[in-house]
Amino acid sequence: MSVPRLGVGLQFNPELIGWFPFLDQPLDALEILFDSVMSPLDGPGLLSPKAIDLIGDITGKFPLIGHSNYGGDFGFDDLMRTAAARRHVPLAKKLNVNWVANHCFYSDASWSDVWSSPLQFSRAEAARVATRARALQDLYGVPLAHENAAYYRPCPGSEMPEEEFLALTLQQSGSYLHLDLHNVYANEQNHGANGYSARRFLDTIPLDRVVCIHMAGGRWIDGQYHDLHDTRVPEAVWDLLDDVLSRARPGAVILEYETEALLCDGETLDTERTTDVILADLERGRNAWDRAYGPASRRTTRSEAA
Numbered sequence: 456m457s458v459p460r461l462g463v464g465l466q467f468n469p470e471l472i473g474w475f476p477f478l479d480q481p482l483d484a485l486e487i488l489f490d491s492v493m494s495p496l497d498g499p500g501l502l503s504p505k506a507i508d509l510i511g512d513i514t515g516k517f518p519l520i521g522h523s524n525y526g527g528d529f530g531f532d533d534l535m536r537t538a539a540a541r542r543h544v545p546l547a548k549k550l551n552v553n554w555v556a557n558h559c560f561y562s563d564a565s566w567s568d569v570w571s572s573p574l575q576f577s578r579a580e581a582a583r584v585a586t587r588a589r590a591l592q593d594l595y596g597v598p599l600a601h602e603n604a605a606y607y608r609p610c611p612g613s614e615m616p617e618e619e620f621l622a623l624t625l626q627q628s629g630s631y632l633h634l635d636l637h638n639v640y641a642n643e644q645n646h647g648a649n650g651y652s653a654r655r656f657l658d659t660i661p662l663d664r665v666v667c668i669h670m671a672g673g674r675w676i677d678g679q680y681h682d683l684h685d686t687r688v689p690e691a692v693w694d695l696l697d698d699v700l701s702r703a704r705p706g707a708v709i710l711e712y713e714t715e716a717l718l719c720d721g722e723t724l725d726t727e728r729t730t731d732v733i734l735a736d737l738e739r740g741r742n743a744w745d746r747a748y749g750p751a752s753r754r755t756t757r758s759e760a761a
């Protein structure tokens with residue numbers, strides 16, 4: 456399967472819609488969260504009514520990438536009964552996405568508390584997950600890339616580090632990786648004392664299978680580092696990006712930013728300040744990409760050069 460080289464883009468996060476000027480940005484790609492635009496499984500149609508206009512504005516303007524958080528991709532329901540198969544796959548075809556990323560979490564139709572449920576990093580689960588990944592990628596018909604998780608505790612029964620699990624899964628699945636560098640950073644903050652190493656993670660995963668990279672920020676709260684997507688990208692994560700871009704050739708680098716759902720302790724959203732934060736990190740991402748691959752290597756700069 457081929458992966459187009461797009462450049463630097465932004466996640467079309469529902470919390471930014473309505474105030475962040477997506478349409479004014481020189482984005483090389485836009486990442487759609489399928490769960491935020493699909494209709495419920497027990498309702499008619501494919502897109503939720505409120506998403507139809509939103510999607511109409513952006514589909515013609517930007518190359519699209521799909522992302523599945525709550526599809527039940529790696530849970531234990533029959534794959535053909537999951538939201539991934541019944542909503543995400545037809546959405547990917549309707550929106551003509553270049554590839555799809557999904558999360559390595561457990562969930563099913565009745566339970567989507569995904570963020571605290573990393574897969575069990577075991578040989579048996581690598582084989583099971585690979586079988587589902589291969590079947591799902593066949594349904595999509597475009598590359599399917601699995602995103603490494605930020606997790607608070609590993610799943611009981613895990614027998615190997617996450618990076619070995621991902622490498623083992625990909626050997627059997629024929630699918631791809633979606634590398635979230637802030638998740639790597641967050642895990643090193645929280646699990647470094649227990650042996651997690653960002654360096655070893657990046658040296659172990661098959662970098663030639665990385666289709667896309669996520670960049671984000673986060674915060675310490677009560678002694679735990681959280682992947683909240685609500686701050687500037689940390690310096691150490693930019694360093695990781697430079698390292699990976701020097702060794703891999705992904706199709707896109709995508710900035711993730713979220714806002715109100717994650718505010719705490721009486722914080723309020725400052726849209727002007729947040730817009731500045733997002734624009735500054737997008738610019739920094741473009742600079743990193745251009746340093747690695749040249750100033751006319753992104754979709755927007757290629758079209759200008761032409």
Ligand SMILES: [Fe+2]
Nearest residue numbers: 602635669711
């Ligand atoms: Fe991510």
